Structure formats: structure tokens, C-alpha cells
Amino acid sequence: MSAPAEQTRVPSFTVLREATSGARLGRFVTAHGVVETPAFMPVATHGSVKGVTPAQLHELGATIVLSNAYHLVQRPGTDVVRELGGLRALMGWPGPILTDSGGFQVMSLAGLVKLDDDGIDYRSHVDGRAGRLDAETCIAAQEALGVDVAMSLDECVAAGATPMEVARAVRRTTAWATRGRAARTRDDMALFGIVQGAFDPEQRRVSAGELVPLEFDGYAAGGLSVGEPPDETARIAAFTVGLLPRDRPRYLMGTGTPSDLLRFVGMGYDLFDCVLPTRNARNGMLFARDGKLMIRNARHTRDPRPVDERCACYTCRHFSRGALRHLHMAHEMLGAQLATLHNLHFYLELMREIRAALAEGVFPGRAAVAAGAWA
Amino acid sequence: MSAPAEQTRVPSFTVLREATSGARLGRFVTAHGVVETPAFMPVATHGSVKGVTPAQLHELGATIVLSNAYHLVQRPGTDVVRELGGLRALMGWPGPILTDSGGFQVMSLAGLVKLDDDGIDYRSHVDGRAGRLDAETCIAAQEALGVDVAMSLDECVAAGATPMEVARAVRRTTAWATRGRAARTRDDMALFGIVQGAFDPEQRRVSAGELVPLEFDGYAAGGLSVGEPPDETARIAAFTVGLLPRDRPRYLMGTGTPSDLLRFVGMGYDLFDCVLPTRNARNGMLFARDGKLMIRNARHTRDPRPVDERCACYTCRHFSRGALRHLHMAHEMLGAQLATLHNLHFYLELMREIRAALAEGVFPGRAAVAAGAWA
Numbered sequence: 001m002s003a004p005a006e007q008t009r010v011p012s013f014t015v016l017r018e019a020t021s022g023a024r025l026g027r028f029v030t031a032h033g034v035v036e037t038p039a040f041m042p043v044a045t046h047g048s049v050k051g052v053t054p055a056q057l058h059e060l061g062a063t064i065v066l067s068n069a070y071h072l073v074q075r076p077g078t079d080v081v082r083e084l085g086g087l088r089a090l091m092g093w094p095g096p097i098l099t100d101s102g103g104f105q106v107m108s109l110a111g112l113v114k115l116d117d118d119g120i121d122y123r124s125h126v127d128g129r130a131g132r133l134d135a136e137t138c139i140a141a142q143e144a145l146g147v148d149v150a151m152s153l154d155e156c157v158a159a160g161a162t163p164m165e166v167a168r169a170v171r172r173t174t175a176w177a178t179r180g181r182a183a184r185t186r187d188d189m190a191l192f193g194i195v196q197g198a199f200d201p202e203q204r205r206v207s208a209g210e211l212v213p214l215e216f217d218g219y220a221a222g223g224l225s226v227g228e229p230p231d232e233t234a235r236i237a238a239f240t241v242g243l244l245p246r247d248r249p250r251y252l253m254g255t256g257t258p259s260d261l262l263r264f265v266g267m268g269y270d271l272f273d274c275v276l277p278t279r280n281a282r283n284g285m286l287f288a289r290d291g292k293l294m295i296r297n298a299r300h301t302r303d304p305r306p307v308d309e310r311c312a313c314y315t316c317r318h319f320s321r322g323a324l325r326h327l328h329m330a331h332e333m334l335g336a337q338l339a340t341l342h343n344l345h346f347y348l349e350l351m352r353e354i355r356a357a358l359a360e361g362v363f364p365g366r367a368a369v370a371a372g373a374w375a
Numbered sequence: 376m377s378a379p380a381e382q383t384r385v386p387s388f389t390v391l392r393e394a395t396s397g398a399r400l401g402r403f404v405t406a407h408g409v410v411e412t413p414a415f416m417p418v419a420t421h422g423s424v425k426g427v428t429p430a431q432l433h434e435l436g437a438t439i440v441l442s443n444a445y446h447l448v449q450r451p452g453t454d455v456v457r458e459l460g461g462l463r464a465l466m467g468w469p470g471p472i473l474t475d476s477g478g479f480q481v482m483s484l485a486g487l488v489k490l491d492d493d494g495i496d497y498r499s500h501v502d503g504r505a506g507r508l509d510a511e512t513c514i515a516a517q518e519a520l521g522v523d524v525a526m527s528l529d530e531c532v533a534a535g536a537t538p539m540e541v542a543r544a545v546r547r548t549t550a551w552a553t554r555g556r557a558a559r560t561r562d563d564m565a566l567f568g569i570v571q572g573a574f575d576p577e578q579r580r581v582s583a584g585e586l587v588p589l590e591f592d593g594y595a596a597g598g599l600s601v602g603e604p605p606d607e608t609a610r611i612a613a614f615t616v617g618l619l620p621r622d623r624p625r626y627l628m629g630t631g632t633p634s635d636l637l638r639f640v641g642m643g644y645d646l647f648d649c650v651l652p653t654r655n656a657r658n659g660m661l662f663a664r665d666g667k668l669m670i671r672n673a674r675h676t677r678d679p680r681p682v683d684e685r686c687a688c689y690t691c692r693h694f695s696r697g698a699l700r701h702l703h704m705a706h707e708m709l710g711a712q713l714a715t716l717h718n719l720h721f722y723l724e725l726m727r728e729i730r731a732a733l734a735e736g737v738f739p740g741r742a743a744v745a746a747g748a749w750a
Contacts, residue, residue, distance in 0.1 A: 048702055048709040055689065076676065076701045083677045084697040092693035301451065302458045314430065318467035322459040326451040327423055333708065334423040 011148070011190035011217050013249045017358055022241065022268035025358035028218075028249050030096040030148035031188040032088065033063060037249060037270035038358075040261065040351045041066040041098060042344055043278060046075070047091045050278055051333075051340035054093040060313075060341070061348040064148075065093060066273040069141050070102025070109075070133070074126045078144040086146030098149035098271075100253070101138045101194075104156045104222075106131075115155070117172055135179035143186050149218070150184075152177040154194040156223045166198040167206075174210040181214055190217035192251060198223055199232055201239045208243035218249040221269075225254040234263060241267045258287065258350055258374035262364050265354055277347045281339035284328045287346040289372025293321070295339065300325040313345035314338075386523070386565035386592050388624045392733055397616070397643035400733035403593075403624050405471040405523035406563040407463065408438060412624060412645040413733075415636065415726045416441040416473060417719055418653060421450070422466045425653055426715035429468040435688075435716070436723045439523075440468060441648040444516050445477025445484075445508070449501045453519040461521030473524035473646075475628070476513045476569075479531045479597075481506075490530070492547060510554035518561050525559075526595065527552040529569040534602045541573040542581075549585040556589055565592035567626060573598055574607055576614050583618035593624035596644075600629040609638060616642045633662065633725055633749035637739055640729055652722045656714035659703045662721040664747025668696070670714065675700040688720035689713075 010031050017025040026037040042049045042057060044067045049057055057065065072081060076090075084090050087097055103120070106112065111123035119134025135153050142150035153176040155169040173196045184191055193216035197203030211219065221240045224233050237252060244250050251271035252264050261272055277287065284295040288308040293300075295307075306316035307324065315324070315338040327335030350370045357365035364371075385406050392400040401412040417424045417432060419442045424432055432440065447456060451465075459465050462472055478495070481487065486498035494509025510528050517525035528551040530544040548571045559566055568591035572578030586594065596615045599608050612627060619625050626646035627639050636647055652662065659670045663683040668675075670682075681691035682699065690699070690713040702710030725745045732740035739746075 046701075046705040046707055047698075048705075048707040051708050051712075053689065053709065053712065054693065075705055076697070080677055080697065080701075084679050084695050089679075089695065090698045090701065092698065302455055304459050304464075314428065318429065320459050320464065322451070322455065323422075323465045323467065326421075326455075326465065330421040330423075330450055332421055332423040333426050333711065334428065336708065337426075337428065337712070 010188055013218065013247065015246065017361070018246075019358060019361065019363050021266050021363070023266050023358060023363050024268055024270065025355055026249065026270055028270070030064070030190060032097075032148050033095040035064045035096055035271075036355055038261075038265045038351060038354055039064060039271055040347050041271065041273040042347075043273055043275045044091060044093075046071050047087065049340075049344075050282065051337045052344065054091060056341060057093070057344070058095070060344050061352065062095075062344070064096040064098060065091075067091070067097055067099050067145075067147070068102060068105060069099040069138065069145065069150075070105040072099075072145060073102065073131070073141050074124050078141050082144050082146075088146060096148040097145075098273075099142050099145060099147045099151065101142070101151040101153045102133060103138070103153045106133055107156060107158075117175065119153075119176075135176035136183040138176075139180045139183045139191070143184070143189060147189060149190040149192060151220065152180045152191065152193050152216070154196055154222055156196065156226070157198055159227045161198055163200065166196075166200055166203050169198075170196050170203050170207045170210075173207060177211055177216070178214060181216070192216055192218040192220050192249075194220045194222040194253070195240055195243065196223050197240075199228065199236055201236070204236065204240050205243060208240065212243070212245055216248065218251060218271075219244045220251040220253050222253050224252065225256060230260075237264055237269070238267050241269060258347070258371040261347075261350060262354070262367060262371050265358075266364065277343035278340050281343040282336045284335070284339065286324075286339055287343050287374070289370070291373035295321065295324050295335075296328050297325075307342055308346075311342065311345065311349075313342050315342040315345075385563055388593065388622065390621065392736070394733060394736065394738050396641050396738070398641050398733060398738050399643060399645065400730055401624065401645055403645070405439070405565060407472075407523050408470040410439045410471055410646075411730055413636075413640045413726060413729055414439060414646055415722050416646065416648040417722075418648055418650045419466060419468075421446050422462065424715075424719075425657065426712045427719065429466060431716060432468070432719070433470070435719050436727065437470075437719070439471040439473060440466075442466070442472055442474050442520075442522070443477060443480060444474045444513065444520065444525075445480040447474075447520060448477065448506070448516050449499050453516050457519050457521075463521060471523040473648075474517050474520060474522045474526065476517070476526040476528045477508060478513070478528050481508055482531060482533075492550065494528075494551075510551035511558040513551075514555045514558045514566070518559070518564060522564060524565040524567060524593070527555045527566065527568050527591070529571055529597055531571065531598045531601070532573055536573055538575065541571075541575055541578050544573075545571050545578050545582045545585075548582060552586055552591070553589060556591070567591055567593040567595050567624075569595045569597040569628070570615055570618065571598045572615075574603065574611055576611070579611065579615050580618060583615065587618070587620055591623065593626060593646075594619045595626040595628050597628050599627065600631060605635075612639055612644070613642050616644060633722070633746040636722075636725060637729070637742060637746050641739065652718035653715050656718040657711045659710070659714065661699075661714055662718050662749070664745070666748035670696065670699050670710075671703050672700075682717055683721075686717065686720065686724075688717050690717040690720075
């Protein structure tokens with residue numbers, strides 16, 4: 001007689017294998033699907049990964065996408081999303097969705113009216129309307145959207161913030177995370193805490209030290225990739241990861257290049273998001289193992305080779321560099337679509353290689369080959 | 376013992392069934408695939424149907440697409456297309472392609488320098504370079520592109536042309552068609568003649584009377600849908616179709632709405648092209664059986680219904696009107712992509728219904744239902 005099937009709490013996270021470096025292979029079970037980690041989350045800021053259908057995204061191997069609560073609150077509004085059946089229905093994407101809380105967007109995009117210990121008053125970047133974001137409304141919005149993974153509201157200071165500003169942001173981030181956690185009503189939605197502290201290890205230690213006892217379902221390193229030198233990102237990312245619990249998913253926000261992904265997986269991060277593969281695709285920059293390829297360059301005009309001869313994506317199986325250049329020069333939508341398909345394939349294939357190498361205990365192994373000139 | 380397999384000349388056209396109205400079900404065999412007629416050709420002016428991949432186009436049921444020799448001569452150039460493996464390779468579309476000759480585009484887009492009996496001197500609308508288009512270069516360009524169906528060079532007069540201008544254009548069109556036919560070197564490429572004559576039945580009769588003895592592989596009615604009232608289009612289209620041989624495909628250029636398609640199939644036309652489903656999609660106009668739907672309209676904001684509940688397209692199976700409105704309002708590429716998928720599905724499904732009704736001898740029958748409020 002076999003043992004009864006194990007009851008899996010949702011959300012749940014299991015480390016399947018860990019390398020001596022700290023890199024881990026994991027399984028993150030959410031309410032709407034399983035995410036094998038390390039995983040890259042394509043960015044669907046307004047509820048759409050620009051240039052690809054959800055069906056294509058699924059075929060590419062994406063298992064989770066990132067959207068943005070701030071943007072969706074502005075347009076079309078959480079009540080509209082709810083009436084349309086929730087964010088998964090709006091997006092036509094049946095799988096897991098993580099939303100960023102919007103704190104970062106309010107601070108970078110919106111007209112900031114007032115930020116204090118209680119929350120943020122802002123003016124919408126879409127229509128100028130006054131809006132209010134605080135720890136509780138942030139969680140309520142994400143619950144209304146019906147996402148699988150919500151982020152706590154945090155304060156992300158700009159590069160060059162003073163030590164006092166950094167310390168205040170850490171204090172507020174802890175207070176907001178605590179309040180948001182208490183305000184949550186949905187058990188099936190994972191809630192992550194975000195460690196802040198800018199580039200000061202001591203503040204990072206304070207931030208993590210306050211958030212970890214709150215037992216969030218996962219932890220993110222925020223406030224990185226905001227314009228600092230890569231070595232600085234790596235130094236703080238490496239320090240921060242050591243402060244996070246082993247048994248929870250670790251999300252490095254807003255990162256990065258293929259080499260960044262290899263590096264940060266090596267440190268023990270599990271989740272990543274970045275606009276690089278999609279935004280650069282629209283600008284005609286394609287990722288290839290030999291390095292980046294600026295498809296508008298005249299040298300590609302008569303080149304019958306695919307972007308990457310070893311690539312199995314739809315674009316590389318059906319289009320030459322010359323054809324892609326033509327589509328980009330003629331401003332045809334298909335040029336952006338095909339470049340996006342290729343770049344997302346490159347990223348998601350890299351993650352598959354990373355997971356395979358971790359499973360075999362040989363990381364980075366062939367993942368370093370997959371990242372090619374980017375490693 | 377069975378009879379030996381029939382040898383089919385390529386290109387070839389067979390009328391499978393004809394209604395008393397003159398509407399016919401046919402099979403057009405080209406070098407790169409079979410086109411069941413009546414057929415609608417999605418428009419790929421620069422070598423791409425805007426917003427859809429060739430794989431999606433195939434899934435939608437398109438069997439032949441239309442591109443434009445003038446545009447491809449300008450960019451990327453026929454020599455480049457040839458080096459990249461021909462137009463089918465450039466487009467990533469393995470099936471049949473028809474190219475318009477470019478005469479219409481030169482006259483409407485380019486800076487026309489000189490048009491005389493011998494040909495057309497123009498300045499490129501892309502880069503201002505001087506170019507020359509005549510009967511022979513027109514055929515040579517289409518052969519270099521490697522298309523399945525080429526159009527003869529014609530002179531399409533503007534609305535309001537004088538009788539003398541119309542008669543001169545008919546004379547030139549015959550002369551250019553004759554020269555182009557003699558200049559052709561590829562037997563597997565179908566070559567169509569274009570009947571001109573504006574809105575004068577007598578000139579239409581002259582034009583067809585001169586072109587039909589030249590035994591083109593097919594015939595087009597040109598010079599229609601250039602801004603005249605719909606009844607005028609119908610009057611001349613009906614008159615012209617009676618001048619064309621029954622055993623060749625008949626192509627009504629640049630038409631039209633769903634009701635136009637029903638009407639002109641009823642007259643005996645076999646091939647159609649129009650930018651309406653794709654261009655209107657990008658502008659947020661979706662075809663539905665109940666009529667057109669302007670998706671940006673505020674009344675769709677909270678509407679959880681698909682564009683058309685009876686529609687089986689990807690868009691209608693996965694996205695609500697509210698979701699599509701959101702994507703269009705947020706200027707997301709996916710909004711245009713999904714609208715294009717839906718509109719092309721609407722057109723291609725209508726053609727399937729038309730062919731089914733013809734096969735059953737009940738045309739228009741359920742095709743009129745498929746066209747819905749457009750019939």
C-alpha cells in the first residue's frame with residue numbers, strides 16, 4: 001500500500017537541490033500553476049507582454065508573468081478588472097501572475113504629492129487624478145486583481161539617497177510590510193516582503209532582520225538595478241541573499257542580462273524579471289550566443305542566416321537576418337513580434353539550461369554555453 | 376487497373392461547381408499550393424501581414440497572400456530578396472503569393488515624373504531615388520521575387536479621368552500586358568491581365584476584348600474601389616465579369632467589405648484582397664455578425680462578453696470586449712494583434728462558409744448568416 005498523497009499547501013516552495021554555491025533548483029506551487037525555479041518572469045506591465053500572445057508565451061515555456069498593480073489601478077482600474085473576471089481573464093493568461101506593488105512606479109512615474117510614514121499621495125501619470133497608495137490599499141488592489149503572488153508596499157529610494165533617507169525607507173518598508181500582511185484576506189495568494197537598504201549592508205541587515213520573522217511566503221531584494229555599477233549590484237545582492245531564509249523563494253527584482261541571471265542564480269536567487277528581452281526586441285536588439293545583434297545594421301541586409309543557427313525558436317526557424325532587418329526598417333509590427341519571440345526564447349531557454357545544470361549538479365555547465373557571449 | 380494519375384499543369388484553374396447566378400466554386404493550383412476559391416488574400420504590402428505571424432495566418436486558414444512588387448522593389452530591393460531566398464523565404468510564408476505589379480502604387484504614392492506609352496518614370500516614396508517601371512521590368516521584378524501569381528503592369532486612371540484619358544489608359548494597359556506576357560520567362564508563375572476602362576462599359580469591353588485573346592492565366596478587374604459609390608462599383612464589376620473567360624480565375628482587386636464579398640462572389644469573381652480587416656483592426660474596429668464594433672468605445676469597458684459569442688477565433692475564446700478595449704486604450708501591441716486575428720478569422724471564415732454554400736448548391740445560404748449585419 002502506497003503512502004497517502006502528500007497534502008501540498010498553496011502557495012508552497014520546495015528546494016529540490018542545492019549547489020555548494022547556494023544556487024538552487026526549486027518548485028514554487030501557486031494557486032494557478034507550478035513554477036519550476038530558477039524562473040524568469042516576462043514583463044506584462046499593463047496586462048500584456050508586448051508583442052506576444054499568451055498562447056505564444058506558453059509555447060515559449062513561460063510559467064509565470066509579472067504585471068504591475070499601479071498601472072492596472074490607473075487603467076483599467078481594479079473594479080473593472082474584477083468585473084471582467086480578474087487579471088488572468090483580462091490577460092487571457094491562465095497561469096500564475098506576480099504583481100509588483102506599484103510603490104516603485106508611483107515614485108518613478110507619477111507626480112508624487114506626499115510620501116510619509118502612512119503612505120503615498122500621488123497624481124496618476126495617465127490622467128492626473130489624485131491617488132492614494134498605502135500598505136492596505138496595496139494588498140487590497142492585488143487581491144482584487146486576483147494575482148498569485150503579491151508584493152508588499154515598499155519605499156525604494158533613489159540612487160544617491162542619504163543614510164538618513166535610506167534608514168527611514170527601511171523603517172517604512174518594514175512598517176508597511178507588517179500592515180499589509182495583517183490586512184491580507186486571501187490565503188491562496190503568496191505575499192512577498194521586499195528587503196531594502198540601498199547599498200548599505202548594515203541597512204540591508206536591519207531590513208531583512210525585521211522582515212524575516214514576519215514569515216512572508218517569499219522575499220525580494222529591492223532597490224537594486226537602479227543605475228548603480230554592476231559590481232555594486234552584485235555586492236549587495238550577494239550580501240542580501242545570505243540574510244534570506246533558505247526555504248522561501250528569493251526574487252531579485254528588475255534583473256537582468258543573461259550573465260546577470262547566471263550570476264544571481266549562482267548566489268541563490270530563484271525569481272527574476274526584466275524588460276530587457278522584450279523592450280530591446282522592439283528596438284531591434286536580438287540576443288544571440290555570439291553576442292547582441294543590432295538587426296537594423298546594414299551588414300545584415302543580405303544575410304540569409306538566422307539570428308542564431310543553434311536556436312530552435314519560430315523566428316530562427318523561419319526568418320533570415322536579412323528578412324528581420326527588412327521588417328524592422330519597414331517598421332512592420334511583425335519585426336518587433338519576431339524579435340520578441342526570439343529574445344524571450346533566448347531567456348527562457350537559458351533558464352531551462354540553468355535548471356537542467358542544477359538538476360545534474362553541474363551548474364553553471366551548459367547554462368554558461370547557453371548564455372554565450374553574455375556569460 | 377486504375378487510370379493513370381491526371382497530369383495537372385501548374386498553374387491551373389478548375390471550376391468545380393457553378394451556380395445559376397454565375398458564382399463558382401473552384402480550385403486554383405499554383406506552384407506552391409492549392410487555393411480553394413472563392414478566396415480572400417490577406418494583404419502583406421511590405422512582405423508581412425501586419426500583426427500576425429505566417430504561422431498564425433496558416434492557422435487562420437489563409438492559403439494565399441498578396442504582396443506588392445513596387446514596395447518590395449523600393450525596400451529591400453529585388454536583388455536582396457533573391458539573395459535571401461526569394462519572397463517566400465523573406466516572408467517566412469511557404470504558400471502561394473500574388474503580387475500586384477506596382478502600377479497603382481507608383482501612381483498613388485510615388486512622385487510621378489513621367490508616364491508615357493513606354494512606361495513610368497517615378498521618384499521612390501521611400502528615399503526619393505529615381506525609378507523606372509515598364510512592362511518588362513514589372514514582370515522581371517515579380518519573377519525575381521519568385522511569386523506564384525504576377526500581375527501585368529496596368530494604368531489605373533484616377534476617378535474623374537476624361538474619356539480620352541480612360542481610352543488611352545486602356546490602350547496602354549493592353550500594350551503593356553502584351554509586352555509583359557512576351558517578356559515572361561517563368562512558366563510556373565501565373566500571369567494575370569488586368570481589365571481597365573474606368574466606369575465606361577464600352578471601354579471595359581475594349582479592354583477585355585484585347586486581353587482575353589492573349590490567354591492570360593487569370594484576369595483581374597482593376598480600377599474599381601477607387602472612391603466611387605458602391606452601386607457604381609457593382610454595375611461595372613457585373614458588366615466586366617461577363618467579359619471574362621469562364622475557365623480562368625477572376626480577381627476583383629481591392630475589395631471589400633463582407634457584403635461586397637458576398638455580392639461579388641455572386642457575380643462570379645474568385646479572388647479578393649483588401650486591407651479592411653487588418654487596417655481596421657489596428658484602428659480598433661472589429662467585425663462581428665451584429666455589425667462593426669468600435670472597441671475603444673466606453674460602453675465596452677466592463678463588458679465580459681467576447682467580440683462575437685459565435686466566433687471560434689483565439690481572440691474570442693480568450694479575451695473579453697473589456698480586455699480588448701483596455702489593450703487598445705493602453706496602446707498595447709497585443710490589442711492590434713488580437714483584433715487582426717479576429718478580423719482575418721471573420722473574413723476567412725466567411726470565405727469558408729461561401730465555399731461550403733457553393734459546394735452544397737445553396738449559395739449564399741449560411742454565408743449570408745456568416746456575413747451577418749454586413750450582408
